């Protein structure tokens with residue numbers, strides 16, 4: 391929503407990911423700089439970052455320590471082949487990540503994104519059972535409304551229909567357990583819901599395992615807190631019970647911690663928050679504070695050892711890897727980020743601010759259209775009543791109004807998600823939620839006009855651009871979740 395006379399780039403060539411391109415190009419929101427908890431827009435407005443980028447900037451923007459580490463590394467060793475050679479920083483980064491992981495998950499495979507971490511984890515699970523002599527354990531179980539990135543394994547175990555249906559059948563041998571959101575019984579719960587966890591987890595054993603011989607299931611993958619599908623906080627004891635069931639049946643439990651890792655819940659990982667140790671953890675995003683693409687998969691030492699002990703001598707134990715696995719600048723960024731976490735105790739900061747965020751978020755209860763509010767650590771989700779025939783319209787309109795008022799939030803389906811950097815100040819938390827409240831009141835008061843995104847096209851130039859893209863717009867509201 392730039393003001394007049396801002397020179398926009400030619401927008402024809404860039405295919406913007408997970409974005410309604412025609413709509414966005416008619417009404418772009420472009421940042422040209424970022425520092426601390428704020429973005430600067432093309433027209434020099436400061437926008438408070440209520441989402442830590444895409445959940446990936448826990449230490450705040452523009453960290454000089456990371457910039458210096460990356461710059462120095464780039465000038466020293468820009469690249470070393472990732473296969474058959476390596477470089478010392480890869481080993482140092484792996485050691486640091488291992489030390490940051492829950493005890494026992496100390497063998498680290500590096501990737502370049504959350505999606506690649508998920509694919510890697512699923513492949514390790516399948517290959518692990520093979521290398522242990524159990525090739526029939528080849529089914530992958532995910533969860534409804536799970537988001538595990540965009541590659542084929544991830545969309546197969548993922549449970550967001552909009553992300554799958556355009557691509558046909560992703561993988562065979564996949565099934566899903568139920569998601570734990572129970573608005574009927576748990577609406578407006580502060581933090582973790584008390585009841586229903588054990589019964590819900592038991593469904594895994596009762597329902598899925600009666601359909602599939604448990605001895606054919608390789609792994610179960612879940613996000614400790616489902617972020618992209620709209621902040622779904624699992625009930626008490628649910629993850630613990632899933633752990634018990636997996637252990638009983640020899641199924642590897644994978645926690646996808648791409649969002650919940652690196653302090654988001656006020657602990658290092660969701661595993662720490664819920665006191666449940668999975669067999670494999672996937673992470674990315676906060677690992678480098680979002681500045682260089684990097685992901686990691688941490689596996690229990692026994693899993694790594696099984697590959698080493700059971701593979702033929704001199705064989706490649708895991709035929710898998712990426713050209714950019716552990717590239718020097720990513721390792722430098724990860725180490726600098728872990729230093730910041732250690733020096734600033736960012737997880738503790740997140741934990742100490744979570745009460746403030748909880749009160750601020752739940753102060754929105756009672757506003758029109760607000761159907762549920764959920765929170766945990768430094769995350770909150772505000773779910774709206776769906777408007778018939780207009781899925782996501784309310785959240786999109788609220789998001790746009792917040793942006794106009796200088797606060798960046800996320801919308802996903804009928805939900806607004808808030809996940810600020812762990813460096814956020816208490817008064818900034820208050821501002822995020824008071825802005826959302828004002829935006830909701832504005833949108834509701836304006837009725838249909840409030841839901842019309844074209845109201846934000848401010849000048850003739852924007853209108854002309856809008857009209858030129860308008861011809862192609864057939865669904866103005868994003869229906870995909872990410």
Ligand SMILES: Cc1ncc(COP(=O)(O)O)c(C=O)c1O
Nearest residue numbers: 503504505537538539646648649
């Ligand atoms: C739980 C989870 N897994 C995987 C991913 C995919 O990560 P990326 O976008 O880095 O591929 C995400 C992204 O939001 C995520 O939330």
